Amino acid sequence: MAIKLKELAGKPERLAPGHRFCSGCAEPIIIRQILNAIEEPVVVGMATGCAEVATTMFPTTAYNVPWIHNAFENAATTISGAEAMYRSLVRQGKIPERDIRFIAFGGDGATYDIGLQFLSGALERGHRFIYVCLNNEAYMNTGIQRSSATPRGAATTTAPAGSVIPGKVQWRKPLTDIIAAHRIPYVAQAAPSRWRDLMQKARKAAAADGPSFINVYASCNRGWRHPTDATIDITKLAVDTCYWPLFEVENGVWKLSYKPREKKPIEEWLKTQGRFRHLFQPQFRHIIGEIQAHIDEEWENLLKKCEA
Amino acid sequence: MVVSTKMALDGAHAAARAMQQINPDVLAAYPITPQTAIVQTFSQYVADGEVDTEFIAVESEHAAMSACVGAAAAGGRVMTATAANGLALMWEIVYIAASMRLPIVMAVVNRALSAPLNIHCDHSDSMGAREAGWIQLYSETAQEAYDNLIQAVRIAEHPDLLLPVMVMQDGFITGHGLERMEVLEDSAVRDFIGTYKAKYSLLDIDHPITFGAWDMYDYYFEHKRQQTDAMSKAMKVIVDVGEEFGKISGRSYGIFDAYAMDDAELAIIVLSSTAGTARTSVKELRAEGVKIGLLKPRVFRPFPAQEFVDALKGVKAVAVLDRSISFGAMDGAGPLFLEVCAALFAAGLKTKVVNYIYGLGGRDIFPQHFAQVASDLQDITATGKVKSLVSYLGLRE
Ligand SMILES: Cc1ncc(C[n+]2csc(CCOP(=O)(O)OP(=O)(O)O)c2C)c(N)n1
Ligand code: SF4
Ligand SMILES: [Mg+2]
Numbered sequence: 001m002a003i004k005l006k007e008l009a010g011k012p013e014r015l016a017p018g019h020r021f022c023s024g025c026a027e028p029i030i031i032r033q034i035l036n037a038i039e040e041p042v043v044v045g046m047a048t049g050c051a052e053v054a055t056t057m058f059p060t061t062a063y064n065v066p067w068i069h070n071a072f073e074n075a076a077t078t079i080s081g082a083e084a085m086y087r088s089l090v091r092q093g094k095i096p097e098r099d100i101r102f103i104a105f106g107g108d109g110a111t112y113d114i115g116l117q118f119l120s121g122a123l124e125r126g127h128r129f130i131y132v133c134l135n136n137e138a139y140m141n142t143g144i145q146r147s148s149a150t151p152r153g154a155a156t157t158t159a160p161a162g163s164v165i166p167g168k169v170q171w172r173k174p175l176t177d178i179i180a181a182h183r184i185p186y187v188a189q190a191a192p193s194r195w196r197d198l199m200q201k202a203r204k205a206a207a208a209d210g211p212s213f214i215n216v217y218a219s220c221n222r223g224w225r226h227p228t229d230a231t232i233d234i235t236k237l238a239v240d241t242c243y244w245p246l247f248e249v250e251n252g253v254w255k256l257s258y259k260p261r262e263k264k265p266i267e268e269w270l271k272t273q274g275r276f277r278h279l280f281q282p283q284f285r286h287i288i289g290e291i292q293a294h295i296d297e298e299w300e301n302l303l304k305k306c307e308a
Numbered sequence: 309m310v311v312s313t314k315m316a317l318d319g320a321h322a323a324a325r326a327m328q329q330i331n332p333d334v335l336a337a338y339p340i341t342p343q344t345a346i347v348q349t350f351s352q353y354v355a356d357g358e359v360d361t362e363f364i365a366v367e368s369e370h371a372a373m374s375a376c377v378g379a380a381a382a383g384g385r386v387m388t389a390t391a392a393n394g395l396a397l398m399w400e401i402v403y404i405a406a407s408m409r410l411p412i413v414m415a416v417v418n419r420a421l422s423a424p425l426n427i428h429c430d431h432s433d434s435m436g437a438r439e440a441g442w443i444q445l446y447s448e449t450a451q452e453a454y455d456n457l458i459q460a461v462r463i464a465e466h467p468d469l470l471l472p473v474m475v476m477q478d479g480f481i482t483g484h485g486l487e488r489m490e491v492l493e494d495s496a497v498r499d500f501i502g503t504y505k506a507k508y509s510l511l512d513i514d515h516p517i518t519f520g521a522w523d524m525y526d527y528y529f530e531h532k533r534q535q536t537d538a539m540s541k542a543m544k545v546i547v548d549v550g551e552e553f554g555k556i557s558g559r560s561y562g563i564f565d566a567y568a569m570d571d572a573e574l575a576i577i578v579l580s581s582t583a584g585t586a587r588t589s590v591k592e593l594r595a596e597g598v599k600i601g602l603l604k605p606r607v608f609r610p611f612p613a614q615e616f617v618d619a620l621k622g623v624k625a626v627a628v629l630d631r632s633i634s635f636g637a638m639d640g641a642g643p644l645f646l647e648v649c650a651a652l653f654a655a656g657l658k659t660k661v662v663n664y665i666y667g668l669g670g671r672d673i674f675p676q677h678f679a680q681v682a683s684d685l686q687d688i689t690a691t692g693k694v695k696s697l698v699s700y701l702g703l704r705e
C-alpha cells in the first residue's frame with residue numbers, strides 16, 4: 001500500500017488539466033489525489049457544485065474515466081444505481097468482472113444538507129462505494145451561502161456578519177461522527193496538506209468491502225477570503241489547531257492519523273481568513289474563546305474515542 | 309401461435325408479473341398505495357430467485373428515480389413503479405431521466421395528489437408529469453397494463469427514441485380490481501423484448517464517457533431540440549410495436565381504442581378504466597338511436613394531434629372527460645381537453661368540444677353521468693350553443 005511519488009508521477013491523470021476551477025482551489029487537488037491513489041478502474045459520480053461545473057461544461061470534459069452527474073442531492077444514490085447494475089450484469093454473466101471501484105463526490109452542501117438522506121440510505125443498503133465529501137464549509141458554487149458544515153462565526157452570504165449578528169451562529173454538524181454511526185467498514189477525515197495520509201485513506205476506502213466515506217477539508221479561497229497561494233498552509237493550520245483532526249474509523253475502531261506536536265491556538269487560523277475578520281471586532285471577540293473551548297472539547301472527545 | 313395462460317389478476321399484480329417476465333437488470337422502487345402490491349410482489353420474485361434483477365429497496369421515490377438514472381447510465385434494463393406523492397417527490401429526476409435519454413420504464417398506478425391526502429384514483433399525478441419528456445401510455449384494464457409494460461420496454465429502447473416510458477393504470481379501480489386476463493409465456497415475452505445493448509455505458513471503462521455534463525446557452529437549446537425530435541418519432545414506434553405485439557398475443561395496440569365511432573355524430577373521449585363504463589353507456593345510447601361513439605386514447609405523450617383530428621372529422625360535438633384539473637387553465641379545464649381543443653383548432657376544425665371534470669380523489673362515475681353528457685351534446689348540436697365549457701360530473705355543488 002506504500003504510496004510512492006515517483007510511481008504516481010508516471011500514472012496517467014484521471015482528472016485532466018484544463019478544467020475551470022479557480023486558481024488555488026483545493027477541490028481539484030483532492031480529486032486528483034484520490035483518483036490517482038486508487039489503483040483499480042473507477043466509475044465516478046458527482047453532485048452539482050463547483051467541482052461538477054468546473055470539470056464538465058459541454059462539449060468539454062476533464063475526465064479520463066467514466067463519470068456521471070445527475071443532480072445536487074443524489075450522487076450517492078446515482079452511484080449506488082451504477083454499482084447495482086455492475087453487480088447485476090456481472091452476476092448474470094452479461095459483462096466481465098473488472099474489479100471496478102465506484103466513487104461519489106459531493107460538496108458539503110450536497111453531503112451535510114440536501115443529500116444526507118440519500119447518502120444515509122445508500123450506506124445502509126451496503127453498496128460497495130466510496131463517498132468523498134469535498135468540504136469547503138459553504139455552498140460555493142452558488143456564491144458562498146451557509147451550510148450545516150459552515151463553522152460558527154464564519155461569514156457567508158446567507159449568514160453574513162452584521163453589526164449585531166457575528167456570521168453563522170450555529171456550530172457545524174458533526175457529520176463524520178454521524179456517518180461513523182452507520183457502522184460502515186471505513187470512515188475517515190483527511191486533508192490535502194497531508195497528501196500521503198489522504199491517498200492512503202483513499203486506498204483503504206477502495207479496499208473496504210462495503211461503503212466507505214472520507215470527509216476531506218477543501219479550502220475555497222473565494223469563500224474563505226485568503227490568497228490563492230495559501231491553500232495548503234491554511235489547511236495545515238486547520239489540522240495543527242485540531243480544528244480539522246485527521247482520523248479514521250476502520251471497522252468501528254477509531255484511530256488518530258496525526259497528532260500535532262504542539263496544538264496551535266485557533267486564533268492563528270481564524271486570522272488567516274477574511275470570513276472570520278469580524279470576530280476580531282471588540283463586540284464579537286468573545287466568540288473566538290467559545291470556538292477555542294469547543295475545539296478543545298471535541299479534540300478531547302476524539303482522543304478518548306481513539307484511545308478506547 | 310399464441311401461448312398464454314388465463315389468470316385472475318389485479319392490475320398491480322399484472323404489472324408485477326410483466327416486470328418479472330421482463331426481468332430487468334435493476335429495479336429501484338419505494339412503496340406507496342396503491343402501487344405497493346407491485347413492489348412487494350416483485351420483491352417476492354427476487355426472494356424466490358424468479359428474476360435476475362438487482363432490487364434496490366431505496367429510502368424514497370426521489371432516490372428510486374436517482375438510482376434508476378445511475379443504473380440506466382450503467383447500460384442495463386431498468387424499471388421502477390410509483391404513484392401520486394411518490395411521482396411528485398421524484399419530479400426533478402423524472403425530467404433528468406428523460407433529458408439524459410435513459411430508456412427507463414415506470415409503472416404508475418394513478419392516484420390523487422395531496423392535499424388533502426387521498427389515496428384514490430385520479431390522474432393529477434401523471435398529468436402533472438406530462439411535460440417531463442416521458443412517453444405516456446394509459447391502460448384501461450389489468451390486461452392492458454400488463455401488455456403496455458411489455459411493449460414499453462421495446463418503445464423506450466428503440467434506437468431512434470431512447471426515451472423513458474410511463475405506463476398508467478387507475479389506482480384501486482384497475483390496480484386492486486381482480487380481472488380475468490391472459491399472461492404470456494415467459495419465453496414469448498423474452499423473445500419479444502430481446503436483449504438490450506446500450507450504446508454508451510458508464511461501465512465501459514475502456515471507453516470512458518461523461519454523462520450529465522452541463523450546458524450553456526450555446527448547446528442546451530440544441531439538446532432540447534434533439535429531445536423533442538425523438539419524441540416526434542415515438543408515435544410510429546408505438547404503433548409498430550403495438551402491431552408486432554398483436555402477433556405474439558392476439559392483442560394488437562394502436563393510438564386509440566375507438567368504439568362505435570364510424571358514423572358517430574357525438575363523441576366521448578376518456579382515458580383508462582372509465583372507458584369501460586363509457587363503452588357500456590355508449591352501447592345503451594346507441595340502442596336508443598343516439599349516434600354516439602367513444603374514443604379512448606392509449607397514448608397521451610406524444611400527443612396524437614393529427615390522429616385526433618382524423619378520428620373526429622365529421623363529429624359534431626365532443627365531450628372530453630378529464631380526471632384532473634389544469635389549475636388556472638382556461639375555465640379550469642383538464643389537460644386532455646386542452647390538448648384536443650388545440651389539435652382541432654390548429655387543423656381548422658370547428659367541432660364543438662366541451663370538458664367534464666370527473667372522478668377526482670376516486671369519486672365514482674356512473675352510466676347516468678354519460679347519459680347526461682350525451683344529452684348535453686345533443687343540446688349543443690341542436691342549438692349550436694355551448695352552455696358550459698367545463699362542467700363537473702358527480703360533484704355536490
Ligand atoms: C435541488 C437543487 N437545489 C439547489 C441547487 C443550487 N445549487 C447548486 S450547487 C449548490 C451549492 C453547492 O454547494 P456544495 O455542495 O457545498 O458544493 P461546492 O460548490 O461548495 O463545492 C446549490 C445550492 C440545485 N442545483 N439543486
Ligand atoms: S469558488 Fe471556491 S470551491 Fe469553487 S472553484 Fe472557486 S475556489 Fe474552488
Ligand atoms: Mg461547499
